[in-house]
Amino acid sequence: DADVTQTPRNRITKTGKRIMLECSQTKGHDRMYWYRQDPGLGLRLIYYSFDVKDINKGEISDGYSVSRQAQAKFSLSLESAIPNQTALYFCATSAHGYEQYFGPGTRLTVT
Amino acid sequence: DQQVKQNSPSLSVQEGRISILNCDYTNSMFDYFLWYKKYPAEGPTFLISISSIKDKNEDGRFTVFLNKSAKHLSLHIVPSQPGDSAVYFCAAPAPRGAQKLVFGQGTRLTINP
Numbered sequence A: 001d002a003d004v005t006q007t008p009r010n011r012i013t014k015t016g017k018r019i020m021l022e023c024s025q026t027k028g029h030d031r032m033y034w035y036r037q038d039p040g041l042g043l044r045l046i047y048y049s050f051d052v053k054d055i056n057k058g059e060i061s062d063g064y065s066v067s068r069q070a071q072a073k074f075s076l077s078l079e080s081a082i083p084n085q086t087a088l089y090f091c092a093t094s095a096h097g098y099e100q101y102f103g104p105g106t107r108l109t110v111t
Numbered sequence B: 001d002q003q004v005k006q007n008s009p010s011l012s013v014q015e016g017r018i019s020i021l022n023c024d025y026t027n028s029m030f031d032y033f034l035w036y037k038k039y040p041a042e043g044p045t046f047l048i049s050i051s052s053i054k055d056k057n058e059d060g061r062f063t064v065f066l067n068k069s070a071k072h073l074s075l076h077i078v079p080s081q082p083g084d085s086a087v088y089f090c091a092a093p094a095p096r097g098a099q100k101l102v103f104g105q106g107t108r109l110t111i112n113p
Helices: none
Strands: A004-007 A010-013 A019-025 A031-038 A042-051 A054-057 A064-070 A073-078 A087-094 A106-110 B010-014 B019-025 B032-038 B045-051 B056-059 B062-067 B072-077 B086-093 B101-103 B107-112
Touching: A004 A087, A010 A019, A019 A031, A019 A087, A019 A106, A031 A064, A031 A073, A042 A064, A042 A073, A042 B086, A042 B101, A054 A064, A073 A087, B010 B019, B019 B032, B019 B086, B019 B107, B032 B062, B045 B056, B045 B062, B045 B072, B072 B086
Parallel strands: A010 A106, B010 B107
Antiparallel strands: A004 A019, A019 A073, A031 A042, A031 A087, A042 A054, A064 A073, A087 A106, B019 B072, B032 B045, B032 B086, B056 B062, B062 B072, B086 B101, B086 B107
């Protein structure tokens, strides 16, 4: 079984809809992250959390919110989806070092 | 402001030859660098890293070189194999950034038989 899982893997939604992307991990890591990948821009950090009570904005948090329901679960919400949020979204975890472990990604399309 | 830059969006190399992927950075406070490899429909996976106290780190067919004066690092793959075809990202922890990684744009490597 994968250590970091993301659901759904693919999602098509309409402008204005609320959508939640979920991430679960079995690695026992405290740190969790949400990134988005766009062509030509690499991965950009949306939000990160170092434990259940710690939530921090990344470089592109506008239009997104997160919830850390437990050590193993970190959800990303788009309150009112817009077309420029169409992207590939990755969840990642880390222990105390720099190396991060990524989930398989969610491909989100906003029409 | 792109602090970590990969200026080559793509690279094509013949099987068995050396692949060299380049990465430049602007922040002299970066003191650790990582390379990730990404296949389609999968998340990035860690490949190799280097600390700024070193100028070279080798792991099998993969070697990363760091030139601090030029703010440049490169990943060498030799010999290149078809399974090396993927997108490669370089990354660095943001200084005082509590393990936040700053990624380059990625380079798509294609190994031709």
